[in-house]
Amino acid sequence: MGAHSLYGPLADPSADAGYPDDHPSRVGFFTDTSVCIGCKACEVACKEWNALPADGVTDRGAGGDVLGMAGMGYDNTGGLGASTYRHVAFVEQRVPASRAAQTDLGMPSMDLPGADGSGGDATEVRWLMSSDVCKHCTHAACLDVCPTGSLIRTEHGTVLVQEDICNGCGYCIPACPYGVIDQRPGDGRAFKCTMCQDRLGSGLAPACATACPTESIQFGPLDELRERADARVAELQEQGVTEARLYGHDPDDGVGGDGAFFLLLDEPEVYGLPPDPVVTTRDLPSMWRHAAAAALTVAGTVAAAFLGARR
Known part of the structure; x- marks a missing residue:
């Protein structure tokens, strides 16, 4: 290219x-x-x-401590997401x-x-x-x-x-x-x-x-x-x-x-x-080529069988 x-x-x-x-x-x-x-x-x-919605655990226990991920560390979001x-x-x-x-x-x-x-x-x-x-x-x-x-x-x-x-x-x-x-x-x-x-x-x-x-x-x-x-x-x-x-x-x-x-x-x-x-998806092109070749092979086999049956 x-x-x-x-x-x-x-x-x-x-x-x-x-x-x-x-x-x-x-x-x-x-x-x-x-x-x-x-x-x-x-x-x-x-x-x-x-304007993304909030996420992360923010519930607090009876003692006022933050529970869950927000209470275990500084990472309240946990990871990338929607x-x-x-x-x-x-x-x-x-x-x-x-x-x-x-x-x-x-x-x-x-x-x-x-x-x-x-x-x-x-x-x-x-x-x-x-x-x-x-x-x-x-x-x-x-x-x-x-x-x-x-x-x-x-x-x-x-x-x-x-x-x-x-x-x-x-x-x-x-x-x-x-x-x-x-x-x-x-x-x-x-x-x-x-x-x-x-x-x-x-x-x-x-x-x-x-x-x-x-x-x-x-x-x-x-x-x-x-x-x-x-x-x-x-x-x-x-x-x-x-x-x-x-x-x-x-x-x-x-x-x-x-x-x-x-x-x-x-x-x-x-x-x-x-x-x-x-x-x-790096293997998709070769997969499509193999699939196409397999489809042609099947089509050829079916066609040959059909023609043979007619004879």
């Missing part, structure tokens, strides 16, 4: 979707988790702008003090004695925080399986659910390699991050990026964000943060690169992200 290949550094999904050459540049998110403070401003801004387009993950780790010192980027930590109680190697509890969101994949399997055209590629390169066309079939939910798309109870239709399509059309940045006080969530042309991310990783590694890495940044990965990618300080699994996401 030349310069508009689904894979590679020149990928242009909007052009592949039929938009003219003068369409806007592809935009996306770069989330730098090393400066996320877990304030949840992005979650609040997203819910307010998109009513949560941005989710701030709080990952609590107990690591050797030397390792915690390497990643001391302003995150709160607590000194603890050795795990065996002998006063051996000291450990620390560190927090890893990350604001997750739909990845707006270069090759989005959800687009492949939607039977109504509800899921579309926009002129900005993002993936959008048109709620008024969605019939609630749910095919897109298992197709997403990140488990992002969900159906809202009592509604049935699919919902996910729109990257604030209405704001993009007015030249505004998405609400979450606008509200982020530390610039952990950065929005802009995807090519510029990738360059910025490369420089940031190099900076952290020079400071001794050897675990700093990019996730969803590589255009040669299993989904052709993400429109929303991340700087992580540990393995993707620690943040609840799949280590090697792939396009779940």
Whole structure:
């Protein structure tokens, strides 16, 4: 497909979707988790702008303590879903003090004695925080399986659910390699991050990026964000943060690169992200070819049997 290949550094999904050459540049998110403070401003801004219903357990016990997930930690939303387009993950780790010192980027930590109680190697509890969101994949399997055209590629390169066309079939939910798309109870239709399509059309940045006080969530042309991310990783590694890495940044990965990618300080699994996401519909073309060949074979066999019987 030349310069508009689904894979590679020149990928242009909007052009592949039929938009003219003068369409806007592809935009996306770069989330730098090393400066996320877990304030949840992005979650609040997203819910307010998109008029999303509240979620999370908020019941209180007799003593006034919050029960359930909201009482067990700081994560009251639990994960991405039909009513949560941005989710701030709080990952609590107990690591050797030397390792915690390497990643001391302003995150709160607590000194603890050795795990065996002998006063051996000291450990620390560190927090890893990350604001997750739909990845707006270069090759989005959800687009492949939607039977109504509800899921579309926009002129900005993002993936959008048109709620008024969605019939609630749910095919897109298992197709997403990140488990992002969900159906809202009592509604049935699919919902996910729109990257604030209405704001993009007015030249505004998405609400979450606008509200982020530390610039952990950065929005802009995807090519510029990738360059910025490369420089940031190099900076952290020079400071001794050897675990700093990019996730969803590589255009040669299993989904052709993400429109929303991340700087992580540990393995993707620690943040609840799949280590090697792939396009779940990648085998569909070969499956259709095999099905067509099988159908022709069956048709040929039936025709031969019919002609033989007539003779």
